[in-house]
Amino acid sequence: MKKKILFILMSTYVFLYFNGCAIVKPSGEEDKSRSIPRADREFRGVWVATVSNIDWPSKPGLSTDDQKKEAIAILDSAAKLHLNAVIFQVRPHCDAMYPSQIEPWSSYLTGTQGKAPDPYYDPLEFWIQEAHNRGLELHAWFNPYRAFMSRGGELSDSSIVKKRPDLAKKVSNGTFWLDPSKKETQDYSYSVIMDVVKRYDVDGVHFDDYFYPYGDGNFPDDDSWEEYTKSGGSLSREDWRRAAVNSLVERVYEGIKSKKQYVKFGISPFGIWRPTYPPSIAGYDQYNRLYADAKLWLNKGWIDYWTPQLYWPINQIPQSFPVLLGWWSRQNTKGRNLWPGMILGRMNDEKGADEIINQIMIERGIVPDNPGHVLFSMKGFLRDSSVLVASLKNGPYKTMALVPPSPWLDDDAPAAAKIQTTVSNDTLLVTWSHDRLDDVFRWVVYNQYDAMWEYTIMNSSDRSTALPLSRILREVTRSRRQQVVKDTTQFLGRIAVSAVDRTGNESVLTFRDIAPKIPSAMKQ
Secondary structure (H helix, E strand, O other): HHHHHHHHHHHOOOOOOOEEEEEOOOOOOOOOHHHHOOOEEEEEEEEEOOOOHOOOOOOOOOOOHHHHHHHHOOOOOOOHOOOHHOOOOEEEEOOOOOOOOOOOOOOHHHOOOOOOOOOOHHHHHHHHHHHHOOEEEEEEEHHHHHOEHHHHHHOOOOOOOHOOEEEEEEEEOOEEOOOOOOOOHHHHHHHHHHHHHOOOOOEEEOOOOOOOOOOOOOOOOHHHHHHHHHOOOOOHHHHHHHHHHHHHHHHHHHHHHHHHOOOOOEEEEOOOOOOOOOOOOOOOHHHHOOOOOOOHHHHHHOOOOEOOOOOOOOOOOHOOOHHHHHHHHHOOOOOOOOOOOOOOOOOOOOOHHHHHHHHHHHHHHOOOOEEEEEEEEOHHHOOOHHHHHHHHOOOOOOOEEEOOOOOOOOOOOOOEEEEEEEEEEOOEEEEEOOOOOOHHEEEEEEEEOOEEEEEEEEEEEOOEEEEEEEEEEEEOOOOOEEEEEEEEEEEEEEEEEEEEOOOOOOOOEEEEEHHHHOHHHOOO
């Protein structure tokens, strides 16, 4: 019974769909044929983790060709599923998935830290180009403090652990961590992040939940603390640690904006700020263990999108997904984009697919204006996940979606597109151009059959599409005694094209009336 109710609710939310195009219901009842259509808006991201070869590459030491093939398979799968963003881990632990003058090549690429791919290529540049070719945003994901993990193989001489042992502290199980309280650490990680922002055409910069390491809070920073207190510092040790992390978060946000205003900064903190916030919530205290005052960063607006890792089921009362999401939404005083993190780990059966779909629908209800979410991780789609993929593609991902805008970054929509149309037999060829192609990230092509608008989101390199001038629909009418099948013809009445920039602003639509161009013989 519960599944039937959920299906009915979901069906009322998801737009109708026909022939691979989203169908947009007219917004006005007075003149449906003249109403202005708009594409759906939703951030649909997926994490691609490189640490320990979780998602990519599948193992160290693959050939360059095999690495590229695996990357293309991931990006193709994301595009087919109607995702629109990939959060790609470029710094697993003070190493690099790109050529860097600051940090060594990651061992997860070649099996040896400091060794470049052979034949040589730039993995990050490749990922950016191929993602953009598919209309996907590419966000560069950094771990700001994790310096080394034993699963990363042997340390190279160029590792920060060997070069600056005063910054990299050994914590446990062969793991080293940069001391967040040291100014040199902040300068170092900041330089790594800004190097990528300056050199690469990324759409976003992303931090996950690792600030101080998970554990009991007993971080080996006695030397730093002693130096602080001797200099007259008056904060408690806990506040002093939090202040150091706060400083880097604010500095990174301001640094990104000083170089590229449109590059979004997002953080995916542990999903619970503190136990009892709200009262029913219990669990790990990131405020006093990770020294992450995540609520402060959101309240201050030091981020452009907020992705708390809400990896718990809806009905897990002490960590309930909707309860936590509702609490975070009330802390979003600056009106930033709130796109929670969801986990795919055990969601490859029907029950798991239902859980993910339910969470997506709840998120759309709690954050109705600019909804979105990020899924961990791509591995959940790469394994045998046919049930999950089919459930998403036939349900909440049935329509394509544009990334919601970030008006505090840019609210200046691009100029309108220029379009031309040509009729050939039963086909309308639509071509378009723009005076400022550098201001266009995606196009939306709208077409109207009878009173219903449909749309397709296309990539920046696309310049044309072909639409049928007429199409046959089969209507089925059922009654207790008979089934009547009736073929009806629909004619293309209007089309429109819009330009969308990389911060999600959509231009005014350029319309064309098509009905007069349809040969009269076709109308009979």
